[in-house]
Amino acid sequence: MAALIFRRLIQSALILLGVSFITFFLLYVLPADPVRQIAGRSATPQTVANIREQLGLDQPFVVQYTRYLAGLFHGDMGRSYLQKTDVTTLIMARLPASLLLMAAGIAAELLIGLSMGVIAAIWRGRAVDNSLMMTSFITVSAPQFVVALLLLYVFAVKLGWFPIGGYGTPAHLVLPALTLGILGSGWYARIMRSSMIEVLRADFIRTARAKGLARSRVILRHALPNAILPVIAMIGIDIGIFMGGIVVVEGVFGWPGIGQLAWQAIQRIDIPIIMGVTLVSACAIVLGNLLADLVVPLIDPRIRIR
């Protein structure tokens, strides 16, 4: 197991290196100049040249990239061009909020999605199945911005049950997590449904039923643990999609996470921040996948990863 984790960590590091290279390269070839954003519209060519030199942006790509990597190995993600503050400080100030929202969002989508999937599978082909699958279809295709505003308008503005955006108390977390939960639940509902249907047809379920076990016990103790395996693998992949959705949801609810930081940095080509947020997000995705891979064999002894 230790060897496996070690091997996967090496793989993860290589993936992150690849991500950093591609992002850095794309920002390098972008037909826009970060120095002009820093220098502003009143800058003289002399000022522009000075800033370019100070930031090392006059150097060839290889030099710039190696410098960045060297900093990274020393735990230095650089300084924001426009905010003139350490990127690490900016990200660390916002990361806890994003992680909290991510955890709550994933919990919400699992709760909603898995319940929908199990119910649909049990009553397969009935009206409840059809309407649940229809709902899941709508949730996966609904724009995040619209769902977020709708929930905000109904539950915060009209009913006043929750605060209108913001951060700080558990009440602030409900609507953004619910938005992410509703939007992501459709995928889980569909996967859970098909996986559950497959398991319910299996011989060991028939055996369990034949032994006279209660229907609820068969479903919860025998079918669910087996049907849930593909869902766990899905969570790992989902973190990537989640990171994208979080940008929008954080925006609507005024949630102070890294999504908003990234959005602002992209507008102004603040390369150190873009790099930092990309790498942190990539880390989250890689770790999520790693965890999913490690958890599956614990649940299902039949699966062993080599």
Place this chain on the structure above:
Amino acid sequence: MKKLLVSTALIAALALPAFAQEALDPDAKSGGGIVITYKDDVATLDPAIGYDWQNWSMIKSLFDGLMDYTPGTTELRPGLAESYDVSADGMTFTFHLRQGVKFHNGREMTADDVKYSLDRVTSPATQSPGAGFFGAIAGYDAMADGSATSLAGVTVIDPATVEIKLSRPDATFLHVMALNFASVVPKEAVEAANGDFGKMPVGTGAFKLAEWTIGQKLVFAKNPDYWRAGLPYLDTVTFEVGQEPVVALLRLQNGEVDVPGDGIPPAKFQEVMGDPAQAAMVVEGGQLQTGYITLNVKTPPFDNVEVRRAINMAINKDRIVQIINGRAVPANQPLPPSMPGYTTDHAGYAFNPDEAKKMLAEAGLPDGFETELYVMNTDPNPRIAQAIQQDLAAIGVKASIQSIAQANVIEAGGAGTAPMIWSGGMAWIADFPDPSNFYGPILGCSGAVDGGWNWSKFCDPAIDAEATAADSMIDPAAPERMKMWSDVYMKVMEQAPWVPVFNEQRYTMKSARMGGADNLYVDPVSIPVNYDYVYVKE
């Protein structure tokens, strides 16, 4: 809704005696706090660095410069300088500082701080986007190329007197000294912040930074030692960031927000203005802004002035104003109407597609031509570009729209590779209320270089010479100087390197509990609000 015209008056006298005691609003109440919202986090509060419309007014409330503006107007008035003298040749300014002004850290401000602050902003190490504004100060070039560490032209005469020598006459110099970039900062606080002065600002302003939670909010607290007696009225101003404009509007309606800093969201504008209760909370005012289309005079067929004039006549500006819900007035010249030097009796190029078509034919293009129109990709700019595209199609010009990110449009404009650019979302809002600010960088030869903001690459040495002459006069507000500037822009319009399209109006929404004159809510230099002078009624 109340309409206000921004005052265009400038001070007439060169040296005015000024007192820290000024006439206060008799209805004003002291105390209380307000909440302002923004979508974006505040990038920096360092006055040498901050250069966006969000942090501009915030920095103004934390810091002071030697010069300032009368609230709600474009009139210059002394700030940290109590008075000033100008030499007969207009090349030497002597500022007499107010006594007893204290920084937020308790130390008294002196002439050394003024010199330090000007050295700091012009030092290449600071990377100030405003360094270029100080180009007229003697010794600036040596600072810019790194051969000096101090501005030779700035001399501390005694702790209460600073003398600034210019290397060339500059009528706009007093405006420059009123820019945030000229704010006076304490050296020890800058050094203690160790590069993070933008997050730990210390100034002499009406408010001091009390709290900053990155990504969430900033709280400004009243400076009890503020040198303008009786000000500010508010105890706190809280800026909540990360707030979507639509959500901010909902929160304002719910009584949780006093001013949505990003304004009324375009999609909600008609709904708000159509409801008398909400419209009563909106203050409308002029803005020192012009939206225009640049025509690259180096790129055929725009190198032909007749073609440029034809394009000017082809654009239906009224329709474009309708696209943005009437939040602007059609423009016919580079200067906005509230800017001194605006030519009131200029008719401009009237909308006349038939005549435009005829002119194109006379220019040898009876079948029109194909070109590209660059535009920033955020609403409403692509929609405006489509309207321009249709207008051009009506005279046979096929323009393909390049809708790309702001930074990419700026890059293409600077490099001169864009035949046409719609300036929306990027240019041009005045840095200070003087007509010269619409010329040099965007229409003059100095801006027509690679990477400059003169995207039409228009450069007429004769007009440039006239502009230089106007800026060499001593009194910035002299009527002859305004006449010269008016002439400059009329000559520019004859050459038609731009299609001036509209001047945006400002609409600030405020909660019913907020008090203070309406012009404080459309202050030309403090957007959205002049925090030092507004108050809450309850």
